[in-house]
Amino acid sequence: MKKIGFLSFGHWSDHPSYGTRTAGDTLLQSIDLAVAAEELGVDGAYFRVHHFSRQLASPFPLLSAIGAKTNKIEVGTGVIDMRYENPLYMVEDAGAADLISGGRLQLGISRGSPEQVIEGWRYFGFEPAEGETDAEMGRNHALQFLQRLDGIGFAEPHPYPMFPNPPGLLRLEPHSEGLRERIWWGAASNATAVWAAENGMNLQSSTLKFDENGKPFHIQQAEQIRIFKEAWKKAGHQREPRVSVSRSIFALVTDQDRYYFGQQGKSADSFGYIEPEKRAVFGKSYAAEPDQLIKQLAQDEAIREADTLLLTIPNTLGVDYNVHVLSSILEHVAPALGWR
Structure with missing residues (x-):
């Protein structure tokens, strides 16, 4: 068995060919798609986060809305750029979204990729410390976020509070038990995959990574996953990690697909x-007829190494067509590969 989810980049544009002409279209259709995907038996609804772009950003309102309208499907991100985030405020947002969903949040974070504007995180009020790169700042924000998710009190209570406090130092609220184990790191290199393992995060590996040896993509990605798992074992964590890979996969079963x-x-x-x-x-x-697609995917080493597959979807083509895309994979491809 392999968990299968979808990953939406959440594009919109006022273009005649788009089913998502506005930000509102994209947000509301994302909710509808997650509901429909759960009914199909899809395991996860994941969303990419980009700033200064006509794509989804501010993920927590969307994840909370999906969590409130669904019952089983995992809701998550792939990924949130931590260079832009206030770690403590994010703990509160993530805790609230996880509680609304009943503990189904799977939060993918990372140091981020090149963005739409130069040093966009500066507009959000963040600046690397002296001698620190923006990538290091993103990773430090991530570590602060992880530390405060543990629910241990750290803030000195006011001697004359508005409301009575529990004894001892105060933690951020709302706290969601278990969320710390459902944080993923989007790693573009073998070194950051090891760093993720050392810090007890699951691994997300996308449709690109830094080229470290010139081998085909799926082989480099499979090597990255094995390196991650070995580092996890060496770190001595008491639970099994999860690993996801993203792929653009289309079963050509209709003329529209072709x-x-x-x-x-x-x-x-x-x-x-x-x-x-x-x-x-x-x-x-x-992209191929199902019988050919099955043969091609069986050769993908990284998919075999991962427990979770995220299917990147063409969200601009609307909910109905994306339901068709997902159902085609579940019906015509997944059973033959042992994913279902």
Whole structure:
């Protein structure tokens, strides 16, 4: 068995071909899709977070709304850029969203990727300390967030509070027990995968990573996962970690599928630069008739290593079509690969 979720980047644009013409369209359709996905038997509804862009941001209102309208599906992110986050305020938001969902939050965080504006985190009031890079600032924000999720009191109570306090130092509220174990780190390199393991976070690995040896994407990603699992074991954590990988996968079962994605079946891994002097490898998309798709996916080493697969979806094509995309994978592909 493998958990299967969807990952939405939450695009919108006032374009005739888009089913999401406004931010409101995208938010409301995201809720509707999560409800429909749960009815299909999909395991997770995950959302990407981008700032200064016509894409989903501020994830906690959306995750809370989905949590209130569903019963079983995991709700999460992939990923929140921690360079932009106030760690303590985020503890409160995450705790509230997790309690509303009944403990189904799976929160993917990271140091972030190149954004729409130069040093956008500065507009949010954050600046690296002297001698610190923005990546290090993001990781330090993450560590502060993790530390305060444990529910241990740390703040000195006021001697004359408005309301009576429990004894001892105060923690942030609302506190959600168990959420600390459901934090994931989006790692683009082997080193950050090890760092995630050492700090007790699950691993999210997306459709790209830094190129560290020139091998095909799925092989490099599988190596990253094995390195993560070994580091987790070495760290001595008492629970089993989870690992997710993201893929663009389309089963071509209708003429509409072939029109939209038929050409993507010819794609291949590509290499390029997402940051100066940092070469990255980008994984290919999968699009084929179900029997061919099954054969191709069976060769993907990283999918085999992961317990969770996040299917990137074309959210701009509307709820009904994305339900079709997900149901096609569950019906025509997943059983033959042992995922269901």
